[in-house]
Amino acid sequence: MNSATALHPLHLDQCYLVVGLGMSGFSAAKYLLQHGYRCAVQDSRQQPPYLSALLQQFPAVELVLGELNEQLIKQYDCLVLSPGLSLHTPLMQKVAQSGKRIIGDIELFAEAVKSPVLAITGSNGKSTVTTLLGEMIAADAKRVAVGGNIGVAALDLVSDDVELYVLELSSFQLETTYSLNLAVASVLNVSEDHLDRYHDFAEYQQAKKSIYRHAQHCVSNQDDPCTFNDEQDYRFSLTDPDVPYTVIEDGQSWLVVHGEKWIATSELKLKGRHNWANCLAAIAMAQLAGISKSAILQALTAFAGLAHRSQWVAEIDGVSWINDSKATNTGAAKAAIDGIDEPIILIAGGQAKGANVSTLCESLQKHVKTVLVFGQDADILLQNWQHCVAVERVQNMDQAVQRAHQLALTGDLVLLSPACASLDMYSGFAARGEHFCRLVGELS
Numbered sequence: 001m002n003s004a005t006a007l008h009p010l011h012l013d014q015c016y017l018v019v020g021l022g023m024s025g026f027s028a029a030k031y032l033l034q035h036g037y038r039c040a041v042q043d044s045r046q047q048p049p050y051l052s053a054l055l056q057q058f059p060a061v062e063l064v065l066g067e068l069n070e071q072l073i074k075q076y077d078c079l080v081l082s083p084g085l086s087l088h089t090p091l092m093q094k095v096a097q098s099g100k101r102i103i104g105d106i107e108l109f110a111e112a113v114k115s116p117v118l119a120i121t122g123s124n125g126k127s128t129v130t131t132l133l134g135e136m137i138a139a140d141a142k143r144v145a146v147g148g149n150i151g152v153a154a155l156d157l158v159s160d161d162v163e164l165y166v167l168e169l170s171s172f173q174l175e176t177t178y179s180l181n182l183a184v185a186s187v188l189n190v191s192e193d194h195l196d197r198y199h200d201f202a203e204y205q206q207a208k209k210s211i212y213r214h215a216q217h218c219v220s221n222q223d224d225p226c227t228f229n230d231e232q233d234y235r236f237s238l239t240d241p242d243v244p245y246t247v248i249e250d251g252q253s254w255l256v257v258h259g260e261k262w263i264a265t266s267e268l269k270l271k272g273r274h275n276w277a278n279c280l281a282a283i284a285m286a287q288l289a290g291i292s293k294s295a296i297l298q299a300l301t302a303f304a305g306l307a308h309r310s311q312w313v314a315e316i317d318g319v320s321w322i323n324d325s326k327a328t329n330t331g332a333a334k335a336a337i338d339g340i341d342e343p344i345i346l347i348a349g350g351q352a353k354g355a356n357v358s359t360l361c362e363s364l365q366k367h368v369k370t371v372l373v374f375g376q377d378a379d380i381l382l383q384n385w386q387h388c389v390a391v392e393r394v395q396n397m398d399q400a401v402q403r404a405h406q407l408a409l410t411g412d413l414v415l416l417s418p419a420c421a422s423l424d425m426y427s428g429f430a431a432r433g434e435h436f437c438r439l440v441g442e443l444s
Contacts, residue, residue: 010037010111015075017042019068020082024173026050027153028080028105031112033058040076042068070094078103083149083172086197104176106169109154111179117165118285119148121174121211122188122227124332125278126150128270129188129285130168132278132303136286137164140295149173164289171207172197178213184288185215188281190226191331192355217288219281222246234288236280238273245280255279255300257287263297269304271312272339308433310336313440318410321440324417325433330355333419337363342413344368347400347436349375350420357381360419361388370407372400376424396425397432401439 010016014037018029021043032039040062041054054061064072068091073079078101081087087096096102118133120126127150134146145157148167157165169177190205198204205226212218212229220227222237236245246256253265255276262283265276279300286296305311308325315321320342327333328350337344337360346368357380364371370390373381378393385391394400404414422432 010108011077012036012038014038014077015040016078016080017073017076018080019043020085021045021048021050021054022082022084023050024105024153025080025082026054027155028108029054029061030057031105031108031155031158032080033061040064042066042072044068073100077101080104080108081176083170083176086172087175088197088199102176103178104173105153105155106148106167106173106177106180109158109167110177110181112155112158113165114160115162115164116183116289117167117180118184118289119167119169119180119182119211119215120186120188120281120285121169121171121208122186123191123193123208123329124327124335125188125274125281126168127326128275128278128306128309129186129282130166131306132282132299133285134166135299135303136282136291136296137166137289139298140291142291169211171204174207174210177210180214182211182215184217184219184285185211186219186281186285187211187221187227187229188278189221189224189331191329191334192359193329193331193353196354219284219288221277221281223277234284236277236284238277238280245284247276247280255283257283262293263300267301269301270310271305272310272336274335274339275305275310308430310339311433313437314444316405316440316444319405319408320413322413322415322417323433323436323440324415325422325429325436327417327419328421328429329353330357330360330419333417334360334363336415336417337367340367340413340415342411343409345404345408345412345414346371347397347404347414347416348381348418348420349373349378350418350422350432351375351424352377352380352420355419357419358384361385364389369412372403374400375418375420377420381419397435398439401436401443405443 016039018025018041029041042064120129137144143163145162146166147157148154149170150168187208218229218233220233222235222240222243235243237243254261255263311323313321313323324336365388374394416436422429426432
């Protein structure tokens with residue numbers, strides 16, 4: 001697509017077709033209709049999630065329930081595409097080649113917003129950093145709005161009262177975003193994910209790095225060259241003492257800012273080295289946004305993390321149980337596994353999304369006693385991991401928890417970090433994590 005065409009502002013005399021009536025599509029339709037734009041809504045489902053809400057607020061809206069096709073698209077000047085729909089489909093490629101604009105809800109947000117915006121992307125940790133950064137800003141008594149790919153749709157955040165916006169953005173959202181001017185942008189890390197959507201890893205990486213396109217300040221991960229923008233980046237690292245935001249060992253581990261020890265990691269409620277990196281990224285972005293040191297430290301010491309992200313569940317007979325259901329790819333699982341010192345009984349499985357799961361072998365060999373696998377791609381995990389760690393196949397989460405309880409000894413840790421998506425058996429990672437927590441609760 002010629003991105004220059006996407007930079008044109010919205011026009012009241014044009015017709016917009018919002019494609020997909022999920023959370024972001026409903027938000028986009030509301031924005032367009034409330035501001036007087038000619039807008040129709042299409043969804044292939046007969047009962048999309050926000051149908052009732054749309055019709056209640058806009059009973060006269062033009063609504064098309066059925067498959068998207070060329071004849072329908074020809075009636076409109078611009079498509080506002082759901083992030084769940086790929087630009088790589090033959091139909092979208094044809095639309096793009098015709099010169100017709102294809103944008104997303106974040107492009108609409110870029111036109112609507114007046115206050116500075118901070119945005120985070122990455123394969124792993126972006127929800128944690130987004131939420132923590134919002135807490136840092138709030139602790140500095142500034143009016144902050146947090147959302148995007150987490151919580152509230154970006155357009156629903158827009159208000160004249162907001163002083164700073166913090167957005168989590170997925171690669172899918174960034175594909176249709178062209179003119180978002182960011183005060184600070186960060187790519188936290190890039191690991192194999194969504195390779196069922198992108199042609200290759202390089203294309204996925206470039207989708208993530210497009211967040212830097214119009215950013216005033218860029219924050220990247222010194223330990224992951226896939227995140228780099230240029231030499232002007234502000235870097236964070238767990239291993240390089242020469243970057244501005246780093247970790248040093250001095251009898252204990254410290255988060256360090258420009259050579260100054262700010263906080264001992266023992267004071268953090270967030271556990272695991274991967275979360276130290278998340279804290280450093282949030283510190284860097286907060287500092288660049290003018291947030292005070294005292295507010296940053298206040299938020300760091302208070303923040304206990306998010307559900308389903310290395311969440312402590314229980315200790316039973318000297319065994320810790322951790323819910324990391326949000327680890328829907330190998331990079332997230334690796335970060336969780338590598339950040340734990342205790343011997344691990346790992347529960348994994350689901351939809352591997354075409355990822356090279358063998359990249360986890362080194363971590364499994366170092367930290368894991370036994371892996372219990374189930375779900376759609378359990379056999380793929382078994383085939384790739386059985387040479388480096390003991391692997392057992394189970395039928396479901398119930399069996400996995402029961403078998404883990406049998407295997408775990410005092411001092412061990414049972415970790416649900418699936419390295420796979422959950423939609424083969426659950427409505428999402430949260431439902432998977434909640435099921436795990438219920439089963440663990442029954443054990444105790």
